[in-house]
Amino acid sequence: MAKNKIPARLHLDEDEIPKAWYNVRADMKEKHEPFLHPGTGKPCTARDLEGVFCPSLVKQELDQDTRLIPIPDGLLEFYRSMRPSPLIRARFLEEYLGTPAEIYYKFEGNNTSGSHKLNSAAAQVYYAKQEGLTSLTTETGAGQWGTALAMACAFYGVKLTVYMVKISSEQKPYRKAVIETYGANLIPSPSDTTEIGKKILAADPNTGGSLGCAISEAIETAVKTDKCRYVLGSVLDHVILHQSIIGQECKAAFQKYGVATPDIIIGCAGGGSNLGGLISPFIGDKIKGNSATRFIAVEPASCPSMTRGRFAYDFGDTGRTTPLLKMYTLGSGFMPSANHAGGLRYHGMSPIISKLYRDGYIEARAEEQTAVFDAAVKFAKVEGILPAPESAHAIKAAIDEAVECKRTDEKKTILFGLTGTGYFDLSAYISYNNKTMTDYIPSDAELQKGFDSLPNI
Numbered sequence: 001m002a003k004n005k006i007p008a009r010l011h012l013d014e015d016e017i018p019k020a021w022y023n024v025r026a027d028m029k030e031k032h033e034p035f036l037h038p039g040t041g042k043p044c045t046a047r048d049l050e051g052v053f054c055p056s057l058v059k060q061e062l063d064q065d066t067r068l069i070p071i072p073d074g075l076l077e078f079y080r081s082m083r084p085s086p087l088i089r090a091r092f093l094e095e096y097l098g099t100p101a102e103i104y105y106k107f108e109g110n111n112t113s114g115s116h117k118l119n120s121a122a123a124q125v126y127y128a129k130q131e132g133l134t135s136l137t138t139e140t141g142a143g144q145w146g147t148a149l150a151m152a153c154a155f156y157g158v159k160l161t162v163y164m165v166k167i168s169s170e171q172k173p174y175r176k177a178v179i180e181t182y183g184a185n186l187i188p189s190p191s192d193t194t195e196i197g198k199k200i201l202a203a204d205p206n207t208g209g210s211l212g213c214a215i216s217e218a219i220e221t222a223v224k225t226d227k228c229r230y231v232l233g234s235v236l237d238h239v240i241l242h243q244s245i246i247g248q249e250c251k252a253a254f255q256k257y258g259v260a261t262p263d264i265i266i267g268c269a270g271g272g273s274n275l276g277g278l279i280s281p282f283i284g285d286k287i288k289g290n291s292a293t294r295f296i297a298v299e300p301a302s303c304p305s306m307t308r309g310r311f312a313y314d315f316g317d318t319g320r321t322t323p324l325l326k327m328y329t330l331g332s333g334f335m336p337s338a339n340h341a342g343g344l345r346y347h348g349m350s351p352i353i354s355k356l357y358r359d360g361y362i363e364a365r366a367e368e369q370t371a372v373f374d375a376a377v378k379f380a381k382v383e384g385i386l387p388a389p390e391s392a393h394a395i396k397a398a399i400d401e402a403v404e405c406k407r408t409d410e411k412k413t414i415l416f417g418l419t420g421t422g423y424f425d426l427s428a429y430i431s432y433n434n435k436t437m438t439d440y441i442p443s444d445a446e447l448q449k450g451f452d453s454l455p456n457i
Contacts, residue, residue: 026067032355033326056127060238101405115420117148120242125152135159139214143175145233150182167208189214196319216319234271243277268393269297272350306364333453388420
């Protein structure tokens, strides 16, 4: 089929939903470093991790060799209620920019949670239910993960406690309302419901919190509660595994409609879940030498873990209770500014993404908040979807690359992940429209405070 005959929306049929997740680690020439036990300094065993996580998820987390991991039939039934998601050609954006580039976006905001997070939330709750657990705990930043997990827990009949970053719960009361509507117990973090929360508040009573704080509280509650485990929506390998369904659908849609492999693939980057899921099947080809695709990770300038962080072992939480992860990090003690890219305010980056970046397979760039919202509004006006602030980071980079194609008169194919909608982020858009939005870039001295919290390993 000729490119000019391709419809704007590239849909797959229901029976074309992938039946297995793709494990990119199986194709990586070098694996990332193992998680280390914070007490012994030795690589974590399955037994170490099963005190916090579901055994089935631990098995996936530690599996670096199985290339395709089957999706359970019971979970596929749930996926069919929301997938496949559309791959859309941004023809109006192309016309607006006057670019020869072809721009496509994978839209993950069609489900009620409004984001890609439901892909892993449903999987994690499914396994928890199968293992006889009765409750789960988690953290959430922007609220997308908390919403998705609340939906999945309601569907499978599992109780849920969500520790939401305090500043985000204040900025996004409607996201909080949706989470509670699905039956979850939402607690702004840091809180006085946990020992680590009390400790953080004692040190800084006015803190707006961070994902690191919320993770600490969620883990503490999980280990103290019978038949309860902690689950999370980004960073760890099994989450990227679940999100690989995004990239697999993109790849199948491009093949089905006769479009060549994208020249550039772009994703926003906070903990790495959507970026990893989008790029995994494509980057596997690059690792094997079968592709020249460029991969671009876009993070907020206010929390630049890849572009200004250090590649080191670090804790995943502020309370320093998690295993040590080898990743690009600003230090678990780093407290990000209260900007609107809530889901990207994490101090570290997925070990998989960090390793791929370290090895030169991924590029990274940091963008300031106002410029990101400039891009979001341009996109909304021509494409008709109000993007989440997190997703808008990828839009900003896609527009920049398309404009560069115009300058050089190159016809490249650009794919970016539209990870979610921004309809619960209207306070941010109000701030942008009223011109009260500000940009914040941490100084080297401020970053050093976070680096000072890195463990001596």
